[in-house]
Amino acid sequence: MFQRLIYYFQNDYSKYQLSRLPGPYPSEEQSLTADFDLKYNMFTIYFCGSIRGGRQDADLYQRIIKKLKKYGKVLTEFVGSDELMGELDATLDNDEVKIHNNDIGWLSTSSAVVAEVTQPSLGVGYELGRAVAMDKKVLCLYRPQPDKLLSAMIRGANNDKNFLCRDYEESELDTLLENFFQTIVGINPEAAQDEASNGANPSEAVGGETL
Numbered sequence: 367m368f369q370r371l372i373y374y375f376q377n378d379y380s381k382y383q384l385s386r387l388p389g390p391y392p393s394e395e396q397s398l399t400a401d402f403d404l405k406y407n408m409f410t411i412y413f414c415g416s417i418r419g420g421r422q423d424a425d426l427y428q429r430i431i432k433k434l435k436k437y438g439k440v441l442t443e444f445v446g447s448d449e450l451m452g453e454l455d456a457t458l459d460n461d462e463v464k465i466h467n468n469d470i471g472w473l474s475t476s477s478a479v480v481a482e483v484t485q486p487s488l489g490v491g492y493e494l495g496r497a498v499a500m501d502k503k504v505l506c507l508y509r510p511q512p513d514k515l516l517s518a519m520i521r522g523a524n525n526d527k528n529f530l531c532r533d534y535e536e537s538e539l540d541t542l543l544e545n546f547f548q549t550i551v552g553i554n555p556e557a558a559q560d561e562a563s564n565g566a567n568p569s570e571a572v573g574g575e576t577l
């Protein structure tokens with residue numbers, strides 16, 4: 367836990383971000399496994415969606431984020447909410463360097479990355495490139511549309527291993543997310559919750575937060 371706090375201070379993170387830190391971890395060793403993170407509500411997901419590229423899909427982002435919360439803490443919930451985004455921007459003094467550095471900090475600490483890529487966005491493309499460089503597990507979700515052809519640099523990055531790019535309709539989201547988190551990321555919320563309910567109460571370890 368202390369290592370993580372020191373890391374955050376070294377990266378000049380805001381009070382806002384500190385207050386959103388997943389944790390505390392009971393011990394440093396325990397923070398190392400995805401199963402433990404999930405059990406203690408510390409598995410973190412970086413969600414990417416268009417902001418300046420266009421807000422047409424903002425409501426859909428919000429619905430995806432709601433589904434992602436089953437699997438962990440969504441670090442970028444503001445992507446689905448203009449209100450939350452306004453609060454975060456104010457905390458970061460509307461400073462683009464701070465916004466960028468803050469996001470890259472979250473991206474680097476995230477356990478998995480999910481992006482809705484139908485509405486083209488330079489920022490999302492940039493985040494995905496950085497995520498690949500960081501060796502993150504990535505799921506890109508695209509709703510095929512003739513006037514919004516997906517970039518070959520995203521579709522062509524699919525390798526069915528740690529970078530998945532999937533065409534989808536909203537009704538398929540549950541299955542897609544379950545497959546990604548269970549097969550690619552290797553976490554299973556139901557199993558972790560069963561295990562947790564047979565042992566220590568995880569909510570006590572994180573001050574009452576629940577998944």
Ligand SMILES: O=c1[nH]c(=O)n([C@H]2C[C@H](O)[C@@H](COP(=O)(O)O)O2)cc1CO
Nearest residue numbers: 414415416417418419469487488489490
């Ligand atoms: O104010 C911001 N805050 C922020 O976190 N982002 C990040 C999160 C989104 O996944 C992504 C959107 O990029 P863009 O604004 O180029 O569409 O960039 C982008 C902006 C605006 O560029």
